[in-house]
Amino acid sequence: MTKTVLKGAITSVAILAGAGMALAEGNLVINGDLELTTEAPAPSHIEGLTTVYSGWVFRDSFTQAMEMDDFDNPGMLFVDAGEDMWNEPAGTSGKACADCHGDASESMAGVRAVYPKWNEAAGEVRTLEMQINACRTENQGAEALKYGKGDIVSLEAYISMQSRGMPMNVAIDGPVADVWAQGKQMYYTRTGQLELSCASCHEENYGNLIRAETLSQGQTNGFPVYRIKDSVLTSAAGRFVGCVRDTKAETYKIDSSDFVALELYVASRGNGLSVEGVSVRN
């Protein structure tokens, strides 16, 4: 890659992956004013890529357009539901998230960009879903929510929106180093009867077609993702379950420490890409 173009995501993808496919031109600008970074130099800890791209770059122009206007983005309905949850007292404490954290636009700004993240008191790496459940069970006295889709992802979407446009910037060293290394190991492990790793599809073949679907780099900066195909908002862990299953493998449990490690590693592959708040994919 010698080109340093701003609007060149499309051309560069075609050159890099040799796909020769027609992708829509243009950048991701939301509501006509917020421009998001969908192409960035790959972080130095990622050997297999020179440039990282948001999954948005690989979608058809119809799907891309849906994310460019909040009125057309079905994920925004979940953001509204998440806001209600933020303000709604829950559990034996009778407290809402807002009672402890106040105005989310201040207290939650930047949070999504640094998760998964080390929690010193708990001595563990936590995904945003885990942190939401920790607050519910430990602080609100409410029951834990199921990962992957549903209420927890709506709340995650509302929190994510407070970081929209900020660059992903998860830490990979210090106390998280071992977990990150485990995630990296998983990323390159060829699982299941089809013997495919995440890298087989998302590092070696992004930009190529697998049947009718264009493979992206499998980045997580866009999560939660509204998937048009099944009309649900999904978290990253929810997506991982499907991708591992598609290799004809035994998946990891959605709330397993394995997926925490994988989520941290995959998030770190997208450092530099914008948090999209709530994105649209087909």
Added chain:
Amino acid sequence: MKRIIPITVGVALVATLAVAAEVSPENVAFDEYGAVSESLTGVAGDAAAGLKAMETKSQGNCFACHQISAAADIPFHGSVGPSLDGVASRWDETQLRGIVAGVKNTFPDTVMPSFYKSSGFIRPGDGFTGKAGTEPLPTLLTAQQVEDIVAYLLTLTE
């Protein structure tokens, strides 16, 4: 349980007899370049059945990754693998059999799956259920489907 066991054994015996002529997945003889000279079944391949098995998602699903101009009526050809146009001019029958049955003997690091392999997987699953599977797994293609697909590929001379 006690009554079921003898019946299962009986079924297994019949099945073994029926497929006795087939080369089992662990006994396929790949040469040092990955070619397999002997037919896996001794029954000549049927090219039309081969194309069907290539197209079927639960069997070969070859079009997920490959494009073939002669099969343009089948929708959505992938681009993860090379076009198979003219593949019979590049490889002979024994090499194609090796590529379809166990491609990693020809291209060690390829993303293409091994279609006649039943064990030695990491986290083998039970089909697409996401649950654990028990090895030996049923092979992705039967021995005869491998032969049928080789017969079809041999028609792709340009």
